[in-house]
Amino acid sequence: MIPNTGSYHFANARVHRSLTSGFDAPFDGDGFALADISVADSKISSIGAHAASKVPAGAIDLGGRIVLPCFVDCHTHIDKGHIWPRKPNPDGTFMGALNATGADRVARWSAEDLAKRMDFSLRSAYAHGTRALRTHIDSVAPQEEISWPVFEAMREAWRGRIELQGACLLGIEGVRDRKWFDRLAKRVAAAKGVLGVVTYMVPDLEELLDHVFAQAIKHGLDLDFHADETDDVAAISLKKIAEAALWNGFEGKILVGHCCSLARQPDLEVLDTLDKVAKAGLVIVSLPMCNLYLQDRRSDGTTPRWRGVTLLHEMKARDIAVAVASDNTRDPFYAYGDLDMLEVYRMATRILHFDHPVADWPQSVATTPAKVMRLDGFGTLAAGGDADFVLFKGRSWTELLSRPESDRIVVRGGRAIDRQLPDYAELDELMVAS
Numbered sequence: 001m002i003p004n005t006g007s008y009h010f011a012n013a014r015v016h017r018s019l020t021s022g023f024d025a026p027f028d029g030d031g032f033a034l035a036d037i038s039v040a041d042s043k044i045s046s047i048g049a050h051a052a053s054k055v056p057a058g059a060i061d062l063g064g065r066i067v068l069p070c071f072v073d074c075h076t077h078i079d080k081g082h083i084w085p086r087k088p089n090p091d092g093t094f095m096g097a098l099n100a101t102g103a104d105r106v107a108r109w110s111a112e113d114l115a116k117r118m119d120f121s122l123r124s125a126y127a128h129g130t131r132a133l134r135t136h137i138d139s140v141a142p143q144e145e146i147s148w149p150v151f152e153a154m155r156e157a158w159r160g161r162i163e164l165q166g167a168c169l170l171g172i173e174g175v176r177d178r179k180w181f182d183r184l185a186k187r188v189a190a191a192k193g194v195l196g197v198v199t200y201m202v203p204d205l206e207e208l209l210d211h212v213f214a215q216a217i218k219h220g221l222d223l224d225f226h227a228d229e230t231d232d233v234a235a236i237s238l239k240k241i242a243e244a245a246l247w248n249g250f251e252g253k254i255l256v257g258h259c260c261s262l263a264r265q266p267d268l269e270v271l272d273t274l275d276k277v278a279k280a281g282l283v284i285v286s287l288p289m290c291n292l293y294l295q296d297r298r299s300d301g302t303t304p305r306w307r308g309v310t311l312l313h314e315m316k317a318r319d320i321a322v323a324v325a326s327d328n329t330r331d332p333f334y335a336y337g338d339l340d341m342l343e344v345y346r347m348a349t350r351i352l353h354f355d356h357p358v359a360d361w362p363q364s365v366a367t368t369p370a371k372v373m374r375l376d377g378f379g380t381l382a383a384g385g386d387a388d389f390v391l392f393k394g395r396s397w398t399e400l401l402s403r404p405e406s407d408r409i410v411v412r413g414g415r416a417i418d419r420q421l422p423d424y425a426e427l428d429e430l431m432v433a434s
């Protein structure tokens with residue numbers, strides 16, 4: 001369908017208002033408009049309103065099919081990915097996930113093991129239409145010495161296909177060992193990475209956060225937190241991060257993931273936190289699939305009663321930038337998943353009600369994560385921009401989000417890519433249970 005010349009014209013493509021720039025047309029109530037798109041030399045040379053019932057000579061008629069920019073996945077763990085067959089979560093709980101993954105890391109995460117699983121994950125993400133991806137990297141000693149060089153090599157190998165970013169990952173208590181943490185921050189800076197920690201309520205949280213911010217400022221690093229991945233109402237580390245950002249006068253970008261407990265807290269507490277999050281300019285990423293899996297997991301045979309996700313609607317109402325992302329794939333934190341951002345958006349629509357109206361929620365898998373990852377031009381369709389987009393069968397939200405769209409066409413640099421997914425059997429040799 002897509003000529004391999006890299007130069008062609010589409011007529012009758014359905015584009016979304018929130019994912020185009022410099023394009024004006026009569027958008028319908030779902031935010032869609034019909035457009036004609038010209039592609040030349042790996043770029044989009046023009047996007048114009050489609051004249052009703054007219055297909056220009058030589059143009060490919062898309063028949064109103066949806067075209068979205070390639071996805072941006074801002075929160076993943078491809079170092080953990082796909083270990084499930086050799087290390088499943090014994091009971092589906094968060095602690096079960098933490099312990100199982102920790103044991104697997106100590107026993108099995110050689111450079112070779114990591115590289116094979118990371119490459120497998122990236123091939124899946126690429127085939128599904130993802131163009132940029134941030135992964136957290138378990139950096140508890142001595143793993144950081146093994147994983148960061150693998151990450152750097154992987155980023156080089158994937159340059160031009162997936163823009164790969166890395167953020168270190170360790171519990172906030174790890175910051176108490178200042179000498180070690182400062183060395184890690186230096187290592188992350190050398191790798192042009194992002195400084196990340198997991199926050200929860202420890203007595204010295206404020207002091208430790210101050211040190212994290214000080215190191216980020218010293219090395220000019222952006223920050224990325226896992227915060228309050230629990231239903232415990234006493235977990236208010238999101239607020240503590242916002243306060244630390246304000247009193248440290250931090251000017252870099254801060255992404256905060258999960259924030260589950262916020263959805264369980266009293267209104268006054270929520271309002272106070274959201275005021276501070278907005279003021280500090282934090283960007284929040286929700287991980288709906290992983291939250292649904294781990295949160296409200298019950299050991300007494302009863303049914304979960306809440307969805308696990310944070311308050312994205314309340315955040316958006318205050319102009320706090322919000323994203324959704326994949327998080328874990330086939331590891332003890334989430335038994336499923338394939339880094340398919342269409343699946344993430346479909347699940348987010350159902351779990352978080354990204355509908356009635358759809359409004360600009362589609363930005364949560366494209367434009368918004370691109371901004372926090374400092375990727376100019378990613379996540380939007382624009383004249384002069386890269387011809388990196390996904391062509392779907394669906395012509396409306398209900399068509400797009402009802403089927404897996406496994407026959408979607410991914411176009412990179414104007415050309416359709418080979419969308420063959422890697423075979424699970426490739427990983428069998430790594431999966432012998434220990």
Ligand SMILES: [Zn+2]
Nearest residue numbers: 075226257327
């Ligand atoms: Zn995560």
